[in-house]
Amino acid sequence: xxxxxxxxxxxxxxxxxxxxxxxxxxxxxxxxxxxxxxxxxxxxxxxxxxxxxxxxxxxxxxxxxxxxxxxxxxxxxxxxxxxxxxxxxxxxxxxxxxxxxxxxxxxxxxxxxxxxxxxxxxxxxxxxxxxxxxxxxxxxxxxxxxxxxxxxxxxxxxxxxxxxxxxxxxxxxxxxxxxxxxxxxxxxxxxxxxxxxxxxxxxxxxxxxxxxxxxxxxxxxxxxxxxxxxxxxxxxxxxxxxxxxxxxxxxxxxxxxxxxxxxxxxxxxxxxxxxxxxxxxxxxxxxxxxxxxxxxxxxxxxxxxxxxxxxxxxxxxxxxxxxxxxxxxxxxxxxxxxxxxx
Amino acid sequence: xxxxxxxxxxxxxxxxxxxxxxxxxxxxxxxxxxxxxxxxxxxxxxxxxxxxxxxxxxxxxxxxxxxxxxxxxxxxxxxxxxxxxxxxxxxxxxxxxxxxxxxxxxxxxxxxxxxxxxxxxxxxxxxxxxxxxxxxxxxxxxxxxxxxxxxxxxxxxxxxxxxxxxxxxxxxxxxxxxxxxxxxxxxxxxxxxxxxxxxxxxxxxxxxxxxxxxxxxxxxxxxxxxxxxxxxxxxxxxxxxxxxxxxxxxxxxxxxxxxxxxxxxxxxxxxxxxxxxxxxxxxxxxxxxxxxxxxxxxxxxxxxxxxxxxxxxxxxxxxxxxxxxxxxxxxxxxxxxxxxxx
Numbered sequence: 059x060x061x062x063x064x065x066x067x068x069x070x071x072x073x074x075x076x077x078x079x080x081x082x083x084x085x086x087x088x089x090x091x092x093x094x095x096x097x098x099x100x101x102x103x104x105x106x107x108x109x110x111x112x113x114x115x116x117x118x119x120x121x122x123x124x125x126x127x128x129x130x131x132x133x134x135x136x137x138x139x140x141x142x143x144x145x146x147x148x149x150x151x152x153x154x155x156x157x158x159x160x161x162x163x164x165x166x167x168x169x170x171x172x173x174x175x176x177x178x179x180x181x182x183x184x185x186x187x188x189x190x191x192x193x194x195x196x197x198x199x200x201x202x203x204x205x206x207x208x209x210x211x212x213x214x215x216x217x218x219x220x221x222x223x224x225x226x227x228x229x230x231x232x233x234x235x236x237x238x239x240x241x242x243x244x245x246x247x248x249x250x251x252x253x254x255x256x257x258x259x260x261x262x263x264x265x266x267x268x269x270x271x272x273x274x275x276x277x278x279x280x281x282x283x284x285x286x287x288x289x290x291x292x293x294x295x296x297x298x299x300x301x302x303x304x305x306x307x308x309x310x311x312x313x314x315x316x317x318x319x320x321x322x323x324x325x326x327x328x329x330x331x332x333x334x335x336x337x338x339x340x341x342x343x344x345x346x347x348x349x350x351x352x353x354x355x356x357x358x359x360x361x362x363x364x365x366x367x368x369x370x371x372x373x374x375x376x377x378x379x380x381x382x383x384x385x386x387x388x389x390x391x392x393x394x395x396x397x398x399x400x
Numbered sequence: 401x402x403x404x405x406x407x408x409x410x411x412x413x414x415x416x417x418x419x420x421x422x423x424x425x426x427x428x429x430x431x432x433x434x435x436x437x438x439x440x441x442x443x444x445x446x447x448x449x450x451x452x453x454x455x456x457x458x459x460x461x462x463x464x465x466x467x468x469x470x471x472x473x474x475x476x477x478x479x480x481x482x483x484x485x486x487x488x489x490x491x492x493x494x495x496x497x498x499x500x501x502x503x504x505x506x507x508x509x510x511x512x513x514x515x516x517x518x519x520x521x522x523x524x525x526x527x528x529x530x531x532x533x534x535x536x537x538x539x540x541x542x543x544x545x546x547x548x549x550x551x552x553x554x555x556x557x558x559x560x561x562x563x564x565x566x567x568x569x570x571x572x573x574x575x576x577x578x579x580x581x582x583x584x585x586x587x588x589x590x591x592x593x594x595x596x597x598x599x600x601x602x603x604x605x606x607x608x609x610x611x612x613x614x615x616x617x618x619x620x621x622x623x624x625x626x627x628x629x630x631x632x633x634x635x636x637x638x639x640x641x642x643x644x645x646x647x648x649x650x651x652x653x654x655x656x657x658x659x660x661x662x663x664x665x666x667x668x669x670x671x672x673x674x675x676x677x678x679x680x681x682x683x684x685x686x687x688x689x690x691x692x693x694x695x696x697x698x699x700x701x702x703x704x705x706x707x708x709x710x711x712x713x714x715x716x717x718x719x720x721x722x723x724x725x726x727x728x729x730x731x732x733x734x735x736x737x738x739x740x741x742x
Contacts, residue, residue: 083493084483084486084491084492084493085492085493085710086474086475086600086601086709086710087601089600089601089708089709089710090493090706090708090710090714091687091706091707091708091709092706092707092708093706093708093714093718132428133428137739137740140739140740141426141739143739144426144734144739147734148732149426149732149733149734149738150426150427150733150734151425151426151427151432151729151733153732153733154725154728154729154731154732154733155725155728155729157728157732158721158724158725158727158728159721159724159725258428258431259428259429259431345433361706362704363705364432364433364434364435364703365433365434366431366432366433366434366435367428367431367433368427368428368431368432372432372435375725376435376721376722376725378721379500379501379718379720379721380718382500382501383496383497383500383501383717383718385500386496386497386499386500387493387496387497389496390490390491390495390496390499391491391492391493391495391496392486392489392491392492396491397482397483397485397486398479398482
């Protein structure tokens with residue numbers, strides 16, 4: 059197995075100190091609810107009693123899926139490239155949200171079928187021009203999975219070195235909810251039918267077709283080993299996001315997980331290295347059917363529940379200000395003792 | 401009755417156009433869930449297809465409560481002043497959150513018992529030095545309620561003229577969850593016991609005492625007329641917040657409602673002028689027991705549910721970036737048609 063980034067577990071002694079600090083702030087104990095947990099988790103991630111959050115980066119990992127040949131998506135495969143062009147033009151929903159929360163957005167060509175011309179916000183890390191049709195054969199080779207993981211880890215390491223405190227995960231890839239459903243099924247053991255949802259917008263007939271195609275694929279049963287599962291069913295963007303989770307955790311940076319597809323990538327990362335879990339926030343619960351169950355399997359309670367199911371990192375972005383607020387809670391707020399002394 | 405600000409209803413024809421615009425953006429229809437509703441509501445408030453959100457202001461309305469003489473709060477009344485000093489020093493939780501979401505924070509002395517020396521961020525609109533003990537007599541006079549409403553409306557109008565697009569409501573006042581519970585009980589008809597919660601942190605015995613004190617007060621039954629209810633049981637800060645809701649709505653500005661106490665103020669405002677409802681976002685569901693029922697009575701589904709119960713406007717602030725994101729959705733994002741044309 060290739061070298062992986064080394065992830066340190068967070069410090070349980072620091073957790074006790076952070077909790078005591080939060081409890082001693084000028085407010086009734088517990089009155090900031092889950093924001094107090096966010097503050098403690100952030101301190102643990104940065105290994106600091108006074109964590110800081112300045113810059114946030116959304117990486118939108120793009121990839122195409124051979125599975126689309128089977129009709130697993132309500133949208134044509136060409137939409138992946140059209141949407142990548144839209145991100146690069148600054149005109150997608152994720153661009154709008156990124157501006158609103160002061161995050162930077164960059165696009166990673168992880169495995170697009172089409173070569174997009176060079177552009178300032180485009181990071182070319184293409185490992186193959188779209189996956190094979192996972193309905194009938196493995197999506198990619200073991201070497202390609204390794205390459206995706208390495209690229210993802212290197213991107214996260216580079217972002218950390220550049221000064222980003224938060225790495226938000228986004229993705230674009232027609233067909234990738236099908237891929238994510240298969241990954242979820244293999245890694246969590248959840249019955250496939252409960253992992254498969256409407257994705258970008260299947261009607262009942264489309265959903266039934268997607269279920270049947272994926273049942274055929276799932277019969278190949280690659281087991282539970284995360285690298286084997288990624289090779290059999292993963293998308294290039296899913297594997298590269300998993301690598302980014304590992305790389306960001308190794309660099310002690312916040313990973314902001316988005317919806318169904320990026321959670322599948324985070325799940326794979328956590329199966330590769332369970333310590334990765336400590337560095338992840340789960341931004342929102344997607345309206346995609348399987349997401350609730352995948353979060354349950356991870357015992358993850360997301361911060362937001364807005365019935366969103368777009369992907370692109372839109373949910374992850376909306377949780378960024380909450381982490382900023384949590385950082386300032388620990389750094390800026392007086393203790394009750396200070397206040398009562400006057 | 402004194403002159404009230406004139407609130408225009410929002411335009412139903414514009415709602416249809418806004419919804420069509422949101423549906424036509426480069427994303428599957430409905431895939432941004434409740435953020436799409438936020439975008440439509442924002443467009444209606446600003447009466448624009450391309451709403452803008454630049455500046456947000458949190459006003460923290462402070463007041464003292466004669467009720468505290470009965471022991472309705474787990475904290476001593478002097479904490480109101482101590483916390484106001486903390487806001488003015490920039491060291492409360494609301495200051496931290498305001499910085500994180502790029503909102504300005506100002507404190508309004510609506511009815512503090514103590515005169516706080518002049519400070520840049522302090523707006524002195526004191527209508528009386530704390531309310532009377534509402535357990536045994538009306539909290540304030542009808543003239544004082546009118547004065548509070550007028551000051552609140554003028555503050556909101558001034559904020560709008562200064563260029564603020566969002567007015568977030570915050571409050572500080574030991575004892576004000578007791579006052580808000582009485583207001584809720586009178587205006588919604590919810591049984592008092594279900595309106596009363598632990599506030600800043602009562603134990604079971606404290607909660608039982610609070611219930612019993614408020615039951616005695618509620619027996620005076622001032623009816624359902626909002627001005628009479630505010631005079632009987634309101635806090636100065638609650639009445640002034642209600643005025644601010646009316647003033648902001650008249651100026652077509654977003655009102656960001658916080659938790660239990662500010663929702664009681666918004667409720668009173670809506671009973672004074674039902675059109676005020678159209679200009680309000682409900683930021684979060686507080687952990688204070690009665691808040692869920694008060695939101696239900698208003699048929700309001702809040703944006704966040706983080707088990708927070710601090711007040712100060714902390715919940716309102718966390719929802720500000722969502723409104724910013726919704727504004728950019730309408731203004732910045734390409735249509736699906738534009739994307740597919742390439």
